[in-house]
Amino acid sequence: MIRRYEQWNRRFIKPLWWLVIIGMLASVAVVYERVETEQTTARKVEFVFDYRDLLEISDLQGDPHKFVLDQLDKMKKAGIHSLAVYESTLSELKLSRRVEVFSTHEAMALTQSPISQNENFTYVLFAEKESQQRLQPLIENTFNSLGVRVRPWSFKNQPGMIIEMGMEEALLKTMDPDPITLQMLKEKGFQIVVRMSNRRPFDAANMDKLLAQLKGIGVKRFIIDGETVPGFIDDSHFENIDQMAELMTKYNMGLAAIELLKAPQRGFNRLAKEINYDVVRLHSFTEADGQKLTENLTQQELQDRVQGVADRFVLAVKDRNIRMVFLNARAVKNVDKGKILNPLDALYDSLNGADGALNRVKNAGYTLGIAERFWQYHSVWQPVAKALLVIGAVALIALMISYFVSEATLALFVLGLIGSAGLYILPQTQSMFQQALALGAGISAPSLAMMFAIRTSKEKYSASRQKLGASALFAIGLLLRTTLTSLIGVLFIAGLLNQITYSLVIQQFRGVSALHIVPIIIAVIYYLFFTESTTYSEKWAQVRKLLSSYISVLWVITAAIVAAAGMYYLSRTGNEGQASAFEKLFRSFLENTLGVRPRTKEFLFAHPVFLLGAFLAARYRGRGALILILVGVIGQASVVDTFAHLHTPVLISLTRITYGIIFGSIIGYVIIAVWEIAARRWQAWVKPAKR
Template identity: 65%
Template sequence: MIWNQKTLKWLWWLVILGILAAIPVAYERHVTEQNTGRKVEIVFDYRNLLDISDTQTDPRKFVLDQLDQLKQHGVQSMAVYEATLNELKQSRRIELFTSHEASSLTQTPISPNENFTYLLFAEKDSEQKLRPMIQNTFAALNVKTRPWSYKNQPGMIIEMSMDDAMLKTMDPDPITLQLLKEKGYNIVVRMSNRRPFDEAQMDTLLGELQKLGVKRMIVDGETVPGFISDKNMHNLDIMGELLKKHQIGLASTEALYQKVPQRGFARVAKDINYNVVRLHPLTESDTQKLTENVTEQELNDRIQAYADRFVLAVKDRNIRMIFLHAKAVRSTDKGKIVNPLDSIYLTLKGPDGALPRIQKAGYQLGPATSFVPVHSGWQPIAKGLIWLGAAALIALTVSYFFPEITLLVFVVLLLGTGLLYLKNANTFAQVLALGAGTSSPTLAIMYAIRAARSKLKETQGSRLVFAILLLLRTSLISLIGVLFIVGLLNHITYSLVLDQFRGVSVLHAAPIALAAVYWLLFSDNTTYREKLLRINGFLRANITILWVVTVVVIAAVGYYYISRTGNEGQTSAVEKLFRSFLENTLGVRPRTKEFLIAHPLFLLGAYLSYRYRSALLFILVGVIGQASIVDTFAHLHTPLKISLIRIIYGLGFGTLIGIALIVVWEIVSRSWRRWVPRLNE
């Protein structure tokens, strides 16, 4: 027993040492988030603008007018794709005809076996700049081209069917690029992996784009230019070197809006020293909701919801690029073709629009810049100390269940995680972070249960003060796990979500399960034999309908709870409105399960623990709030400052609601004691 007590003491000292090592690591991450990468770029899809212009009576004038409007409403950049024949046609640079259409146009018979693409240039400037680009593109595909004209209008014949030819990609339209620069737009290029990768050609293209001031590239499609296979990374490394040479970074679309991870992205991102920003899209399906036949109030609500979404993305998820799409739709209700552009303008700069609020939050509008990580040379030493502290924290948690093997667990953890580090450093960090993140709220709630149980039948001291202080101490213990997670996973890839902390659902569920087991079997001083007898009693107990109903209810609540975790958790419309209200009122939204459920019930349970043994059940529910505290910081793409404010709000409002619960309890219980005896008389 004496040796065991000494072991626990030294383990706590190792935990404290780990905490002291984690604090400066967390501070350097905070400096990275607050001092770098503070510019937010609003980008519009130029191809979408061309699609909408196709529905107008004067397409060119419409494009020019809307470019001015977009500029006035805060859009600084245009996303330009690799050109296709279809896009050049929409831009009114060329006209396209099938062999049959060309025959009708020229009144000249053409071989019935021929299925070519006939092309006419709209203007001399178009011919001079586009003919070489088109010829080179199809020559690279071994497709023949030859001159053709109609009524002195120059053109060419492409010996490929028009349906096939219109799918081939080429360099971005140089005339469009020049127009956008003259209009004062920054250009964000969208590049695909549809063309054969040619190092010299790519070097030339990126050089031309650099001269136009291009700083950022969005990958178009599921693979990065140069990707061949997961085993052949040669071209990817060349692509990375070329991007670095021409000082062009990448934009990473949020996983929620990207069907599958873009293959090769992480490799190129590493090659360019993580010159990457996160991108949040307003998709075509999103903007289609702005064209539906709804009331003015419903439309305003949707506009406001998108504005809130942009602000939240920038503040809470380190988004630095908002990518706007738009689509014209046929409205049978309105009897015309409508587009969402006016509503998008209101989203950006209307009443309570997104852009003024983003600027008010401390961000600048301009070309998005990536984070520049602050990473001192002493961090590897600090992470070594964090490793010792995390292993000690896990061993301390085990000591609440099996104190005899605490030292053995600590030694095994050190050996096991040490071997894991030699094999895969990233997996080592994630496993240790998951263990520490699970242990801290579990340890916190077990400490709270012991402290509350010791107060049973005690008459001295303020119950309310005890409850508040116990909540604060419990939360501070939970925050130990937060520091270890932040310290162990302090890498830019987590902020950019190029790598993710796996096991968030475990962080939610495991502390609840462990705390429940502790409360049922280990919270009182019983022998292992008595614990086994208690388990045997549970297994042999008669199953009643009440038990079945209880299990079903607990399972349903558990499923709902787990389904709410992560970025894809489902929420009702009412809850979304409540969340939006909190976000707009407070600036940072506290977690509902913390301040409305877990923390208030914890306070009530601690307050009642002086009188009722069963009050520990309320404290046990409080583990949800403690797990949520850790989980808040496990979202590593959220700035530390935002997560800390969220936790403070949760504790503050949770304490107030908990005090209100205690007041209600006192009123009801005193009224009961006063009036029930009189009613019996």
């Protein structure tokens, strides 16, 4: 029985590779439909300004009303055609100059009445008759629903009302959006995006009425204001959220998902799912970002920052599927200049001009307009393709493990299929299972690629020394073959995780950091213990010898350097990776020159070092060349990781790694040329010295 298993196990390697190939072909078909989704749907980009910020800036101007109207005209000219309007509060109505709000003490001083020790109310005066007619019912309904008494009040024939609640608390209470503002913005030709909160008790009838009104003025999308979506109670009660979703579907309204939030907005995933993922990604340019444009800068420094803002917007649209750019601003007191400054003009400059964001977004194939959702291409044969992908991914993982424990290949494959079948049919585990399988395939492909590269290079330095041209061709051929092998993992990641939730970052591919470090560990272990045909006992003896070796100062220094390099490497990965000012400038130059920026760790480091190592292995048969090839695993892991950013369009990622190979090869060959010249000079200098 054992002998028969061993025979089957040896014969099963080739069928496993055929299963991987079949899975790859299935993935190509799935990925093609993702490319169709990205290239033919959701091609409109919407720039939205925060109207509340405009009101706050206007409050510091000599003529607030004129300032608002002037800035609205400038925004239209600058290409900002949408404004975000919040649910109104007494505080915002005061900013709009529609009402004036007083505390009891302020009202008594205004009317010269005796101060009452038993009263802490809020007094409201309306600015004009229209404000009273349209806002009084809104205010009364809001506070009556909270059980707060509201009664009439006037001062010098100016109508108002008394709200029997402390002013500080009354200013916080949320009401429907200001209807006067909505009408004014609509008449000026702006699209309106509503900031919707969960600060009021959810009432389906009132929400139905509000959405009907918003639909009437053309509102298409909400941005959630706060940490929870309307109707959220807790993570186990979704009745209100489901009702909210029904109403949004009824009035054809979608959501905007704000990127890079510290914590997801609670209830968002449920609401997005129930509205069939009518969601667009939103990039936020914050007040703090805008403040950097008001600092004490020279004209050149300001132009550089304006250009940086434009670059940021274009990069967000092209590289991260952003379809809504949300602009914030605030006024800043500048003591040195003796002025109150705001970044509005600088923001307009970042959008306009030959190098402005708007022209570059249009040149990239997008149009300006109301942001639209992705309509995912999803053919009926995709479930069959996914099944083939699962089988192929299990086969790929089994193949990678076979290079360490060859006897377990068949058993691991069978166990993997059984586990896959069990997990795949359970809806609650499907997402976790697909991510785990994609991660396993993503780690296995670059690991196999590097093991093949190490083995091939070892055969080269064991053979006769090759000529210069043959060595150079061998190096580039090995890099291309290694990269193509790594791309197998890319196909499985893109195919297995081909859900719109990943493109919208409603779901995230967990464990991506492992793609950076695990292939390196696997390649090092293979290099140290598995490049020679030795028995397991001999390998274990090598491990014990290594562990029992005396530690020298040189070892400690080397370990410290490796640890520091590893920490730096990990700090550079992910969205929170750090970069110096010079590197940011260099990145911007690459982005603006090439359209798509290649990864610096690939074309400036990993690929050139890999090429040099492969060249030295073939040309000089140096065993140390394998160390350089081993360093190239960083580039292979980066290639896979590039496609693991599932919110980036596939064609952008493909262009990025292509540039990485091209420029990495050019730099690598320059290094090889320098090495060859130096080597020949050294030989010419050493030979006469020996004589």
